Amino acid sequence: MTPEAKLKRLKDLVSEVWDLHMAAAVLSWDQETYMPPRGAAARGQQLSTISRLAHIKATDEEIGRLLDDLAPLAAQWNPDSDEARLVKVTRREYEKNTKVPADFVAEESRVTSEALMAWREAKAKADFGLFEPHLARIVALKKQYAEFFAPYDHIYDPLLDDFEPGLKTADVQRIFNALRPQQVALVQAIAQRPQPDDRFLHQPFDVQKQWDFGVEVITAFGFDWARGRQDKSAHPFTTAFSVDDVRITTRIEPDFLGTGLFGTMHECGHALYELGVAPELERTPLGHGASLAIHESQSRLWENLVGRSRAFWEHFYPRLQDTFPTQLGNVDLETFYRGINRVSPSLIRTEADEATYNLHIMLRLELEIGLLEGTIAVKDLPEVWRAKMKEYLGVAPSNDAEGVLQDIHWSMGSIGYFSTYALGNLISAQWWQKMEEDIPDLEAQIRRGEFGELLDWLRAHVHRHGAKFEPQELVQRVVGTGIDPEPYMRYLWAKYGEIYGL
């Protein structure tokens, strides 16, 4: 075979794996949106079969041989070309996939499916003891998993690498160590000040009108309805079946405006990213977002830096008041703006505001690292959780359902990605700072409800690259430095300094 033929063959093989993953994504989307309740058992079997076949195809030795054959050639290609990056990323994923034995995957699947059931019961009863032995088994498996990738700098590195390619535990710790004291200081400063009123957000709001307003906002953002759609689900998410078929879901609460409104913008941010990936990367391992942190940098940017800004509401608030005249007719713009930006240390991560969110994340990362290093025992988790909550946020849960049992992630075997949420916040502010340099009237455009230039900037600098570059590399290319907490902290201090008069 010629090198061209080998590259073509490699693309065919990875496209087959891609199609299987996309099929699984359609099945999962349906499961969360439209599937009738009794359909779950068969759907589980279908997903299991598809995933198993995808794994078999992804670890096909022919892929390994083609990568070996192409390696000396690829070394001579432009390292930033699609082809060179395809070989690099496929090699990376192939090696990760082939290092983990099928038996281990099956065992992990068994353990986590039991753990998930145990977690549900434990959370319902607020009894960590019911979940403890399952979590201990999961931690043991994660340690075993890390060993497949030995030698490593830190035992947590292989876990983190699954979500943030190339990022090291030491990098995250360095970033978080710089961030933590500033976040804590901010929250403590805010706690000394009077709170803005946000009770007007907690009223009955017609669900269809909330939906329609969300549609109006994300249409203005640039969501392309010919290439995507929005549905309802209990837990909002974004999924892509191709660059031309990206779906978001939203949950609307009848008695609270925040969930639907900001959730829709958040998911739209994820969707715009997937919709912006260069079509020529499709059906290859490069054809999706670069990492969870980069993804979160998009969703958070649209939700917070745009959607909770004063400029945005200067344009949209009159429309929102027209939509809900009885609820908001007497609430002026400034009151609304302060209300949606109220900071209040709370027990539950998913309800946290911009100023406190990262502290929830840091706590989880520290616990995960401690579990993997063996410096924290599973049985001690509830106590460590309470102590750290008190230290960082000044509040402590009265029971484990509001504490260590609140998140589903560990029960599903997902250890290693909480930090991506906080990293996404930091990166969103880095993009923003660079964008303000490149688009001097950015704020004025937003004030006019114009998002075209903003979206074009994101497409050109972030979206179109798909997964060609590792997250740190992508940030470096665009803003000239690595992941850096300073822009985000400046953003928070400026915003909340003004709101709270700090």
Add this chain to the structure above:
Amino acid sequence: MTPEAKLKRLKDLVSEVWDLHMAAAVLSWDQETYMPPRGAAARGQQLSTISRLAHIKATDEEIGRLLDDLAPLAAQWNPDSDEARLVKVTRREYEKNTKVPADFVAEESRVTSEALMAWREAKAKADFGLFEPHLARIVALKKQYAEFFAPYDHIYDPLLDDFEPGLKTADVQRIFNALRPQQVALVQAIAQRPQPDDRFLHQPFDVQKQWDFGVEVITAFGFDWARGRQDKSAHPFTTAFSVDDVRITTRIEPDFLGTGLFGTMHECGHALYELGVAPELERTPLGHGASLAIHESQSRLWENLVGRSRAFWEHFYPRLQDTFPTQLGNVDLETFYRGINRVSPSLIRTEADEATYNLHIMLRLELEIGLLEGTIAVKDLPEVWRAKMKEYLGVAPSNDAEGVLQDIHWSMGSIGYFSTYALGNLISAQWWQKMEEDIPDLEAQIRRGEFGELLDWLRAHVHRHGAKFEPQELVQRVVGTGIDPEPYMRYLWAKYGEIYGL
């Protein structure tokens, strides 16, 4: 391996194929219901990959070896046991699948995808010439396909067998030869009589109210919403992803009551069949309806024998009048009943009434057989079509869009299954005749809006068997004879004799 282990292994292999087919069904359902317009290209690739993998898995030589090994044992099992039937049906499908070369499948896929585009243009322009060369190629491929299964009694047999396992062309010709003169005589007799009024069906009817009324009816039929759902699509269909997840779609017209009302009942009939398959047959080749004709016997039974009966409307018509008081308040039950049963020879099959429908089918079957035998040339089709329409129905199309170009089927390479529609009609009346013997007050139950005993009968005699028995065998087991046109003709003459005073 022990025989038990071999049977287990066989089941595992066919379950994998099953899961892939179910995944493809989910992708197709989404394509017809919710997929955004631009998603089509990638969806085509995903479906192509899944179908190719399913074919590779279905023709795995290990299946052939296991079937060979199990054959002598299966010969000693109860021939009606699930296991014996599993081996039999799997053998049948394996041999069909392995006889057709992958190259042929790929070639057919190419030819039909071009033919489909050509057909759309030809129909839009009412120009058969644009479609003719494509149809000629398809007919040539179908002849080639038949040769893979030589020797055969008739060249059309292998095509028919794909849709009606075990049924021969000679069987269908014998049945249709008995049926044709009676159908023609009925239509001619009706043509001499005054027509009932059905203009009241052609008025504006609120779409949501039509939908809700359909839901009320099929809920009464026994459609289980925990195990199924209904959505909208341009072309109504039923699809099953498991015995616990069966989906129907409906099309509602704002200015005509018939489409949504009877379409919903029709698809519900298909769905009740799939919902009634014994769960222990799931994920095997036995886990779905026996054939298209048996399927149609269910949809037609609920749509026509139930849904167009006077007894049914004695219960439901007051509810329909309450729903549409301005449109139907002054239309009495008898007028409504006669209107929905108006017989009118027409050009378009999908709009045909119960009395004329089978004649549309016979015409198509005769053309298909003529094309395969070579006694009808593709270029002569429009003329033959017009002549037969005139002969059977007394009407002839003024252009080919209303004639030979009206159906999509041939352009998709689907030659061999039109007859199943008519066979389904015949079989529905055979079930009904037997049911009336077994449930003496069947009509009184329907008059009370009670369908439980009817559904239980269908489940016990038809549904639960899935594809264990070939269609002719299933009919024989339940009613004691093969497929027979007499009960259907008696039903038509009785019904229309009364309505038209014949």
